Amino acid sequence: MLKKEKIYTVPNFISFYRLIAFPFILWLAIAGKEELFAILLIVNLITDVLDGFIARTFKCETELGARLDSLADIGTYILAIVGIFTFKYADIEPHIVLFITFISLFFITDIVALIKFRQFACFHLYSWKIGGYLQGGFFIALFSIGFFEFLFYFVMIWGILAFIEHIIIQMILPEMKSNVKGLYWVLKDKKQ
Secondary structure (H helix, E strand, O other): OOOOOOOHHHHHHHHHHHHHEEEEEEEEOOOOHHHHHHHHHHHHHHHHHHHHHHHHHOOOOOOHHHHHHHHHHHHHHHHHHHHHHHHHHHHHHHHHHHHHHHHHHHHHHHHHHHHHHHOOOOOOOOHHHHHHHHHHHHHHHHHHHHOOHHHHHHHHHHHHHHHHHHHHHHHHOOOOOOOOOHHHHHHHHHHH
8 A cells, every 4th residue: 555644755756856857858859969868868767767666665655656756757758759759750750650659549548547537647557667668678779779670669569558458447447546557457356
């Protein structure tokens, strides 16, 4: 169960950092500063892994932390999308339909949550966590080594399936919950 009383935790501060770094990193993309943009976005990706690891390891998970992390994740997704369109469009262009499908489903998950629950979802599904690691790896590879088509397709398909799972869970749950593991567990709880 999540503890609501502790809000001044290291993971919450890390998530807050990711939120306040968002406009600066976005400006770097708009200003065409690819190298610094990529470095700071990678820092965001690493701190995303860190905040979750610290929260679970030291049992300092909070409802606020889950929400901050989810908002910071949305920001990181937006930054990655802007970075890809700004700096790596030539690599993505031949696969644009799949990429647009991925982006559309990403935004649809948030739109559905806002309509149904009047807030952003903070499910933290296993499929999303794994997808986040894969997407982070793809982004790091794209900006440091280059474009790998097989990795792109694997990451996009995984992400699309995770988004579909997310949307289905939003349709099933009557109210917003944090840290939902996945569809299997939602259906299992629903049966009980």
